[in-house]
Structures are given as structure tokens and as C-alpha cells.
Amino acid sequence: MKKVNIAIMGFxxxxxxxxxxxxxxxxxxxDSTGFGINVKRVLDLDTQKIIDxxxxxxxxxxxxxxxxxxxxxxxxxxxxxxxxxxxxxxxRCLEAGKSVVTANKELxxxxxxxxxxxxxxxxxxxxxxxxxxxxxxxxxxxxxxQANNITQIMGIINGTTNFILDKMSExxxxxxxxxxxxxxLGYAEANPAADVxxxxxxxxxxxxxxxxxxxxxxxxxxxxxxxxxxxxxxxxEGKAMGYTLKLLGIAQNSDGKIEARVNPAFVxxxxxxxxxxxxxxxxxxxxxxxGDIMLYGSGAGxxxxxxxxxxxxxxxxxxxxxxxxxxxxxxxxxxxxNYSSKYYFSITAEDKAGSLAKVTALxxxxxxxxxxxxxxxxxxxxxxxxxxxxxxxxxxxxKAIGEITKLDCVSSVESLIRVI
Amino acid sequence: MKKVNIAIMGFxxxxxxxxxxxxxxxxxxxDSTGFGINVKRVLDLDTQKIIDxxxxxxxxxxxxxxxxxxxxxxxxxxxxxxxxxxxxxxxRCLEAGKSVVTANKELxxxxxxxxxxxxxxxxxxxxxxxxxxxxxxxxxxxxxxQANNITQIMGIINGTTNFILDKMSExxxxxxxxxxxxxxLGYAEANPAADVxxxxxxxxxxxxxxxxxxxxxxxxxxxxxxxxxxxxxxxxEGKAMGYTLKLLGIAQNSDGKIEARVNPAFVxxxxxxxxxxxxxxxxxxxxxxxGDIMLYGSGAGxxxxxxxxxxxxxxxxxxxxxxxxxxxxxxxxxxxxNYSSKYYFSITAEDKAGSLAKVTALxxxxxxxxxxxxxxxxxxxxxxxxxxxxxxxxxxxxKAIGEITKLDCVSSVESLIRVI
Numbered sequence: 001m002k003k004v005n006i007a008i009m010g011f012x013x014x015x016x017x018x019x020x021x022x023x024x025x026x027x028x029x030x031d032s033t034g035f036g037i038n039v040k041r042v043l044d045l046d047t048q049k050i051i052d053x054x055x056x057x058x059x060x061x062x063x064x065x066x067x068x069x070x071x072x073x074x075x076x077x078x079x080x081x082x083x084x085x086x087x088x089x090x091x092r093c094l095e096a097g098k099s100v101v102t103a104n105k106e107l108x109x110x111x112x113x114x115x116x117x118x119x120x121x122x123x124x125x126x127x128x129x130x131x132x133x134x135x136x137x138x139x140x141x142x143x144x145x146q147a148n149n150i151t152q153i154m155g156i157i158n159g160t161t162n163f164i165l166d167k168m169s170e171x172x173x174x175x176x177x178x179x180x181x182x183x184x185l186g187y188a189e190a191n192p193a194a195d196v197x198x199x200x201x202x203x204x205x206x207x208x209x210x211x212x213x214x215x216x217x218x219x220x221x222x223x224x225x226x227x228x229x230x231x232x233x234x235x236x237e238g239k240a241m242g243y244t245l246k247l248l249g250i251a252q253n254s255d256g257k258i259e260a261r262v263n264p265a266f267v268x269x270x271x272x273x274x275x276x277x278x279x280x281x282x283x284x285x286x287x288x289x290x291g292d293i294m295l296y297g298s299g300a301g302x303x304x305x306x307x308x309x310x311x312x313x314x315x316x317x318x319x320x321x322x323x324x325x326x327x328x329x330x331x332x333x334x335x336x337x338n339y340s341s342k343y344y345f346s347i348t349a350e351d352k353a354g355s356l357a358k359v360t361a362l363x364x365x366x367x368x369x370x371x372x373x374x375x376x377x378x379x380x381x382x383x384x385x386x387x388x389x390x391x392x393x394x395x396x397x398x399k400a401i402g403e404i405t406k407l408d409c410v411s412s413v414e415s416l417i418r419v420i
Numbered sequence: 421m422k423k424v425n426i427a428i429m430g431f432x433x434x435x436x437x438x439x440x441x442x443x444x445x446x447x448x449x450x451d452s453t454g455f456g457i458n459v460k461r462v463l464d465l466d467t468q469k470i471i472d473x474x475x476x477x478x479x480x481x482x483x484x485x486x487x488x489x490x491x492x493x494x495x496x497x498x499x500x501x502x503x504x505x506x507x508x509x510x511x512r513c514l515e516a517g518k519s520v521v522t523a524n525k526e527l528x529x530x531x532x533x534x535x536x537x538x539x540x541x542x543x544x545x546x547x548x549x550x551x552x553x554x555x556x557x558x559x560x561x562x563x564x565x566q567a568n569n570i571t572q573i574m575g576i577i578n579g580t581t582n583f584i585l586d587k588m589s590e591x592x593x594x595x596x597x598x599x600x601x602x603x604x605l606g607y608a609e610a611n612p613a614a615d616v617x618x619x620x621x622x623x624x625x626x627x628x629x630x631x632x633x634x635x636x637x638x639x640x641x642x643x644x645x646x647x648x649x650x651x652x653x654x655x656x657e658g659k660a661m662g663y664t665l666k667l668l669g670i671a672q673n674s675d676g677k678i679e680a681r682v683n684p685a686f687v688x689x690x691x692x693x694x695x696x697x698x699x700x701x702x703x704x705x706x707x708x709x710x711g712d713i714m715l716y717g718s719g720a721g722x723x724x725x726x727x728x729x730x731x732x733x734x735x736x737x738x739x740x741x742x743x744x745x746x747x748x749x750x751x752x753x754x755x756x757x758n759y760s761s762k763y764y765f766s767i768t769a770e771d772k773a774g775s776l777a778k779v780t781a782l783x784x785x786x787x788x789x790x791x792x793x794x795x796x797x798x799x800x801x802x803x804x805x806x807x808x809x810x811x812x813x814x815x816x817x818x819k820a821i822g823e824i825t826k827l828d829c830v831s832s833v834e835s836l837i838r839v840i
Contacts, residue, residue: 020709025567025708025709028569029566029567031634032566033566134707134709135713136560136564139559139560139563140556140564143556143731143735144556144560145556145727146449146452146453146731147441147445147449147727147730147731147734148441148445148727149445214452270695270697272692272716275694275695287554287727289444289445289554289724289726289727289730290717290718290723290727290728291554291718292718293554293556293715293716293717294716295713296713296714296715296716297712303711304710304711307707307709307710308567308710309567310567310709311563311564311566
């Protein structure tokens with residue numbers, strides 16, 4: 001049987017998981033593909049970590065030149081993370097005629113055009129593992145949905161925040177208590193900003209929407225809001241109305257105008273995304289003919305992510321020498337920031353005659369139409385009032401909230417959460 | 421731009437839907453693939469139906485020879501359904517060097533070996549549309565999961581029965597009332613046996629499990645039980661325990677022993693399959709490295725199914741002249757019919773001292789361990805008792821039910837439903 005040599009750069013969680021699969025399922029993969037995949041080199045600054053895994057000493061290296069200059073290595077897996085030196089290494093691998101498989105969403109989102117234009121027919125970049133871990137969403141967008149114009153993506157594409165929101169919802173915890181548990185369990189990092197402020201989801205949404213819409217959607221055009229301002233009360237109020245709170249990446253293509261945002265959103269309990277629990281991920285797509293499709297699975301972890309990497313390695317090997325098609329066109333997309341949504345918001349206001357009238361009058365003036373409102377409790381002469389609007393424009397809603405904040409009778413606007 | 425000629429055989433719902441997509445998204449597909457797909461021939465006994473759709477008269481034909489003998493036609497879509505003449509037509513197309521795209525699960529399940537062995541490098545058979553409509557499950561099994569041994573499939577793969585069970589669950593309807601609604605809405609046929617007795621799901625499970633396990637799983641080895649014996653009471657009792665009733669196709673590969681069955685099953689409300697509503701489909705997979713994956717979407721209908729067909733047509737065109745790999749090995753699988761499951765069952769019994777003791781003694785004797793039981797009401801001296809078991813073997817459970825039926829104090833065994 002033919003052997004194909006590959007290299008792995010970065011031997012952390014995902015690099016190690018990839019190695020596990022390539023060795024653990026070596027025979028099964030060889031039987032189904034017709035070639036044996038041999039890991040000829042593993043690059044890491046800590047070569048001891050590689051050797052401790054039982055890998056031969058001559059496989060381990062600290063020196064990238066050992067990989068890029070080796071003509072026997074035809075595919076390189078990049079699992080280092082971060083922008084540099086990953087970017088430089090990948091560009092040099094492509095230049096050397098080696099295809100690259102990467103899980104690096106930040107790098108892809110930040111240097112999409114450069115990386116895509118460095119591809120050649122014999123050296124391409126594959127990135128199934130960059131979004132939603134083991135879920136085959138990239139392949140589905142590129143191949144399974146070819147008959148369709150994708151008009152919308154909605155995804156739970158960050159497991160850390162889904163875990164935190166799920167804990168808050170199930171156990172009534174505060175955001176900071178739930179974050180603490182996520183950190184203790186290793187789901188969240190000591191500095192959780194990349195996850196909880198929505199950066200990670202934003203990078204992934206840039207990649208997914210670029211493939212879905214056949215046009216590069218730069219992450220700089222994506223509106224971003226994290227979950228760090230969400231209170232236990234918001235979640236409880238949503239629950240009472242039949243909603244589950246999720247951090248969603250939403251991208252929509254309406255006649256060529258792109259709406260792209262990452263924000264917390266109330267999802268109706270009966271919607272399939274509402275049932276996505278714990279650290280799981282799911283991506284919901286709308287195609288013009290296929291209708292609604294959802295893919296669900298583990299969004300992170302050594303083996304789910306490694307599984308996506310290995311499936312890309314197999315494709316990369318199979319495609320060597322075949323002409324590549326560039327499916328994502330150039331040119332800047334037109335963004336639509338004044339999108340339409342339903343909104344939930346809550347305020348505390350003086351509990352006296354006329355307060356509510358002033359707020360609802362303002363909403364009417366701004367063109368915001370109410371679907372329902374609930375006045376809940378009175379503490380120290382203050383009432384907590386929550387509102388659900390009909391579909392309204394983002395700018396109308398922001399204007400209304402701005403004016404409501406200024407009302408004397410309103411102590412504070414407690415929350416503003418979009419509803420799908 | 422290069423044009424590729426195809427033919428459609430059978431111009432019913434799915435054939436028409438396929439034509440809609442090929443014409444409606446012609447330009448988008450041509451832009452992304454690099455070739456224009458031209459429908460050169462449409463075959464149907466009722467050619468007027470074709471012409472009424474605005475298709476040129478010279479495209480319509482009743483004569484299969486017009487297609488098979490036309491060297492310009494390289495891919496043929498079969499959307500006639502049924503075994504003959506579809507089988508004969510497909511074999512002749514393959515023999516003539518034309519790839520075939522089909523949605524025909526019954527034909528595939530019944531003639532798998534014959535059809536697969538008729539494939540050549542230049543003429544292959546594609547069948548994404550045969551299982552779960554627009555959901556790209558075949559592609560996911562063949563490509564997205566290549567790094568994994570798939571150990572389990574659980575699927576809601578028949579939309580009609582899911583619609584009926586959902587109606588029963590949501591509105592407390594009887595089976596026959598829910599079936600009537602499904603028939604009125606066109607979800608169920610006048611003779612609903614193929615759906616409600618589980619034949620359709622059985623054919624699909626044969627196809628899916630053959631791909632998942634890399635070995636042909638003949639439908640004749642699949643245990644089959646429909647939903648026609650399910651009562652509103654079963655569903656209500658399940659609901660009270662936190663379960664939703666679904667008709668599942670379940671296939672499991674444990675060390676080469678195959679368990680394959682289609683049966684109603686109680687699914688815990690928090691399981692992603694429980695939330696699959698109406699006529700939607702979903703397939704849940706377990707891979708040894710990727711963990712749990714679920715794909716959800718429309719399982720039937722002109723456009724979702726057409727979408728899968730068109731994506732196969734695109735692949736079929738792209739693969740012309742490329743060497744095909746046969747991934748499904750030969751040889752008979754070993755079936756395991758004495759699988760292990762949790763069970764729910766209910767009986768009516770005389771409401772007097774000792775009845776329950778006799779039943780539980782029998783269960784113990786047969787090795788069935790109880791997780792819980794509920795005695796509900798007394799009518800005419802009869803009690804309705806429902807039981808939930810721990811994991812037990814199918815044969816032990818069947819033996820216990822057989823013996824319980826014979827007890828004098830037991831009027832009848834009302835239901836026996838597996839629990840996942």
C-alpha cells in the first residue's frame with residue numbers, strides 16, 4: 001500500500017488528538033482510502049512532550065525547516081493556533097507545494113485573502129476543523145448545499161459560552177458563577193475574553209458566511225456583542241416567555257446585502273437550536289430549495305476537532321494534482337447594519353402613574369411596536385418592566401433605548417436582547 | 421461555458437422539484453461548478469405533464485431508448501420510484517456508461533448488490549436523495565466521517581410517522597385521528613402501510629447502515645415494528661416520565677456484530693432527537709473519535725429531495741472519468757437479535773392483593789430488573805400499571821412478556837416500547 005507522509009505543527013490538545021486518530025484508526029483509514037498516512041514529523045518547541053507520547057525521537061523537531069524542506073512531506077497540519085508564526089509557516093508550506101490543513105479560525109479570518117490567494121492547484125488550504133469542531137459544516141457548505149443559494153446561517157459556534165448560558169439557565173446561576181465553573185472544568189480560559197466577548201464566534205462566522213455566500217465576509221464587518229452583560233434575571237424572564245438564551249452567530253444574505261452579527265439571542269424553546277446543550281455546537285442553515293438544515297455535534301476537544309482535521313488530510317491527499325476551484329469571489333460585500341429583529345428589553349422605572357405611558361409613547365414615536373409587556377415587582381418604589389417588540393429596525397430600537405434612558409422616571413435600562 | 425446534458429426519468433413530485441432547481445439556480449450552479457447542466461430529456465408516461473410545465477415538446481419522451489441510446493446524455497436522474505421498471509432502466513444506463521442519480525430507497529435496499537456491482541469507473545450510482553431528503557447524510561457518512569469508525573446510527577428517517585406521532589403528542593389525538601390528518605394534508609398515502617409499518621424506514625436504515633459500517637446490511641436482517649399499535653395513552657405516559665415517542669431506525673456495530681431495527685422508541689426529552697418536530701427528519705451518529713453528531717432537515721418534499729439530487733448530479737458530473745472506490749465490502753454481516761435495551765411496558769391487571777407481586781416475581785425470574793413502576797387508575801376492578809426496566813436483553817423481555825400474558829390476574833399487556 002502507498003504511504004503518504006505528513007507533518008503536524010503544534011503538539012497541543014488538537015495536534016495530539018489528530019495524532020491519536022491517525023495512529024488509532026490507521027488501518028481503517030488505509031482500507032477505505034487506499035493509502036497509509038504516516039506522520040513523518042511533529043513540530044513543537046517542547047519536543048519532550050512529543051517523545052513522552054511514545055513518538056520516535058527522529059520524528060520530533062523544533063525546526064520548521066525540517067518540514068518545509070522535506071520533499072517527502074506532502075500535507076502539513078497546523079495546530080499551533082494564533083496568528084504568528086502560523087501564518088508565515090502556512091504561506092511557506094503552500095509555496096513549497098504542500099497542502100495545509102488548519103484549525104486556526106483567527107488566522108483564517110484575519111488573513112483570508114492572503115491565504116486564499118497563496119493557494120495553487122497542487123497546494124491548497126483546508127479548514128473543516130476551524131469551525132464547529134467535528135461537525136462537517138465546511139464540507140456541507142462547499143458540497144452538500146451546491147444546489148442552493150444559502151440565505152441564512154444561525155450558529156451556536158462557541159461551546160464555552162453555550163456551556164455558561166446552559167449552566168445559568170439550568171441552575172439559575174449568575175454569569176460570574178457559571179463562568180467560574182466553566183473555568184474550573186477547563187471549558188473557559190483564565191482570560192475568557194475571546195470566548196465570552198464573542199471574538200471566537202465572530203472569526204468562525206466570517207469563515208462560514210464567506211463560504212455560504214460565495215463572497216469574502218470580513219470579520220471587521222460583523223457586529224459583535226458578548227454574553228458578559230447577561231444576568232440570571234434575563235434568562236429567567238426569557239424562560240417564562242418560552243425562550244432559551246444562546247450566543248448566536250447570524251449571517252443573512254438579502255438580495256446581496258449582508259447582515260452579520262454575533263450576539264446573545266432569545267431562541268423559541270421549540271426551535272432546534274434551543275435544545276443544544278452544554279458545550280455542544282450547532283449550525284442552522286436556510287437554503288432556497290433545501291429549506292432548513294441543522295448540523296449538531298461537539299464543537300471542540302482533541303478528538304472531535306482531530307476528526308475534522310483527519311478528514312481534511314484525507315481530502316487533501318486525494319486532491320493532489322487535481323485542479324482546484326476558487327469558489328469565493330472577490331469584491332467587498334455590502335453590509336446592512338440596520339437589520340430587522342424582534343427585541344426583548346427590560347427597565348426599572350418609578351412605580352407611579354404615567355411612567356409606563358411615557359415609555360410606550362416614546363416607543364411609538366420611534367416606530368417600535370410592542371408585542372407584550374410584563375410589570376413584575378415593586379421594590380423601593382421601583383417597578384421592573386420587561387418588553388417584547390414586534391419586528392423592528394435595529395436603528396429604531398437603539399434610538400428608542402437611547403431616549404428611554406434619558407426619561408426621568410426610568411432608573412435604568414437593564415437589558416436589550418434580540419429575539420429570533 | 422461547457423454544457424452537460426442530463427435526463428430525468430419520472431416527472432412526479434421529486435422529478436419536477438429537481439427540474440425546478442436545475443432551471444431556477446442554473447446560473448448559480450454554473451458559476452460555482454464551471455458547467456451548465458442542461459435537461460435534454462424528461463421521461464414520463466404522461467408527456468403532457470412535462471409540456472404543461474413549459475418544457476419544450478422535444479424534451480418530453482415516453483421512450484426510455486431515447487435516453488439510454490443518446491451518447492450526449494452523461495447523467496440520468498431516476499425519480500420514478502418502485503422497483504420495476506426503475507431497476508432495469510438504471511442497469512441499462514450504467515451499462516451504457518451513464519452515471520445514475522436516484523432517490524429510490526426501496527430499489528437500492530432490495531437490489532443493493534446487483535446495482536453496486538453494475539457500477540464502473542465511468543458510470544456510478546449516487547443516492548443522497550434516497551435517505552432523509554435534503555439532509556446531506558450520505559455525503560457525511562462517505563466523506564465527513566472518514567476518520568471515524570461509526571458505531572451507532574439512530575435516525576428519525578420517516579417524516580410521515582414523525583408527523584403522526586408529533587400530532588398525537590401535541591394534541592393528545594388517537595393514532596387513527598392523527599393518521600387521518602396526515603392523509604388529508606398529503607403526508608400519508610391512502611394506504612399508509614409503507615410508512616406506518618416501518619418499511620420505508622427499514623429500507624433507508626439498510627442503506628445508511630451499509631455505508632456507516634462499510635458492509636452491506638441487508639434489509640431482511642432488520643427487525644421492524646411500526647407505529648400502528650401506539651396509543652394516545654402510551655404517548656401520555658411517556659410524556660409524564662420525560663420521554664417523547666419517535667419511530668427510530670437504530671443500527672449498532674459492536675465488535676462486528678450488527679444490531680439493526682426500526683421500532684417506536686421513547687427518547688428522553690433532552691436528547692436532540694426528541695425535539696425533531698412535524699415531518700422533519702434527523703440522523704444521529706456516534707463515531708469513535710468525533711463523538712455524537714446529528715444532522716437535521718426536511719426528509720421529503722419536491723425541493724429538499726430535489727436539492728439532494730442536484731448536488732449528486734454535480735458530483736456525478738465532476739467524477740466522470742475518475743476512478744471510483746468501492747467502500748462497502750462484501751460478505752454477510754453477523755446480526756445480533758438479542759440486543760440490550762431499556763423497556764417501557766404497561767398492563768391491565770386485577771386490582772387485588774398479589775397481582776403486582778406475581779408480575780414482579782415473573783420479571784425477576786426472567787432476569788428483568790425494574791427501574792420504576794406506576795399504578796394509575798382503577799376501572800371495573802382493573803388497574804393500569806406501567807413499568808420501566810433497567811437495561812435488559814430483548815429475549816429476556818420477550819420471555820417475560822409472554823409469561824405475564826399468561827397470568828390469570830393480567831387482563832392484557834397494553835404496550836411494549838423500547839427506551840433509548
